[in-house]
Amino acid sequence: MHARQIIQRLLGQECPSIHAKRRACLAQIVQAAARAGLGVVRIGKQLRSQTSLRHRIKCCDRLLSNPHLAKERVQIYRAMSQRLLQSRQYVQVAVDWSEIRADGSAQLLRAAAIIEGRAFTLYEEVHPQERLAASLVHKCFMKTLKTILPAHCRAIIITDAGFRATWFKTLNQLGFGWVGRIRNRDLVCQQNGNDWFGCKSLYSRATAKARDLGYFFMSAPTLSTAD
Template identity: 50%
Template sequence: MHAQRIIQKFLDEDCPSIHVKRRAGLALVTDAAQRGGLTLLRLSRQVDSATALRHRIKQCDRLLSNGHLESERPEIYRALARRVLHEHRRVAIIVDWSDLLKDVSQHVLRATVVLEGRSFVIYEEIHDSDSYNVAAVHGKFMETLRTILPERCEPIIITDAGFRGTWFRMLNKLKFAWIGRVRNREQMLLRGSEEWVDCQQLYPRARKHAQDLGIVDHVKSAPVKCRMVLTKKDGKGRQNKTAFGEKKQSAHSKKQAKGQREPWLLAVSTKLAALNADEIVKWYECRMQIEQTFRDLKNPQWGMGLRDSQTRKPRRLKALLLIAALLSFAFWLIGLAALARGFRIQYGSLAKASQTVSILTLARRWIDEHQKRMTLPELAQALTQLRHMIKTYDI
């Protein structure tokens, strides 16, 4: 009942146009997800109801296939974004793709806002492999994201090297500021030069201290004016190993290792002229936060286990993603309230061991060990603390 009460109150206050039965059903299934995971049978088994299992399966099945809920998703994400972002204007938003299922037939395109620690999901869409990394899909996604965000919000959009010149031009048209990584053989024209160079030719100039290369023209076929920042991080010494302790030799592993060894060449919107090179690098370092949200969604042991779902229909996957987003919101509030109560997980003899646990994991453990619900003032204070955790920039 912990998550159900939080989500029910949120939907009643911020989404009153949604049918009352649908609000109640969504809150009930979200509460079931905190114990069971994001598959139809697991949700049905954990629904708090005295009815037979077959009736609970039908109840969850109808909710996941509900066409009205599919059309109301943007309204719910909009309410979530405005509840969390509140009056923040200059925030950083990470956008990235991830495969969703074991057969890689469906992909999620997600936008999350940068916090201290994990990022917070504010909008996401489901697309098949044919729509993966397609410019038209990116354009519609960002136009929808603009309607999700509060009117006065002026975010920085942060992306990895999979988003290139077409993406930057689209963000310029939508008047977004942006930071993105440039890799491989993408070309640029440096200031004061007449010869286009591959980005790899700049790698030998990289140093630990971030360098501002000034305004350049990026992409020879359709130039985009932007700043370039170059830096090289110290190696972490990590190696991806097999079950036998040997270094992996697969093509995928080698490709990922190469990307980690390369310097960062960051393309930066001209709107961010007030940020120096070191500040740009610090903002880009936050990009990995979105990878944690993907693990929270898909991992069956430590997350919500969506990867185990047999669902392949986009409408049902959209509903499951919405349930996951609402559950994450509830976990944030419960975890922060539990932390304020002094709740800790003692994995080891050292006090610092409990500090390595995420707020979401802390919330799960608190729910497992406590039946008494958080009070409304405690949850309100947790929401205020969550808002204070949002990272903002000044220009």
């Protein structure tokens, strides 16, 4: 079955409040993008229409800048998430930033479900470089993601070392489980212990199979000067 038919059926069933013409146009453009890529001109060339190329390109541009579709996109993400995760009680979700433009002026924040070794996008936002890793952006993003995920499915958020303490506090406040990675310069102290040491000293205890090393407190390193 063609992508256009699949998308129209899904949106008709799960997002009936979206205008029928907008659903049809979105399905048509997604099918064209699957063949041509994400350039507006290339998509316009692949649209199956008897109209001029200029008209087809303008049609793509109008849809991409449509304010109604911008508001409805969370509804579409939610519909896809419900279908994807309907039979799962738990899901691992990788969240990370990545550059869209080579100069870094546009940054993508994406949450993707990890299922059987594949990543399926659940939700994503684009932000200017000055908002990269901003706490408010993270908080709003995760609040939206929480509304997208099925109520019965518990998400375990997985992030790399670029996400710091305020990020994990936000996840705790929103009720997410999480797995994070700390930097090798961070200091840790084992529960009920008194000594602080660099976390990289634990590397020698790593094995090919994951194991629990116990509970640790973590603190940012402090610099001191000798007299």
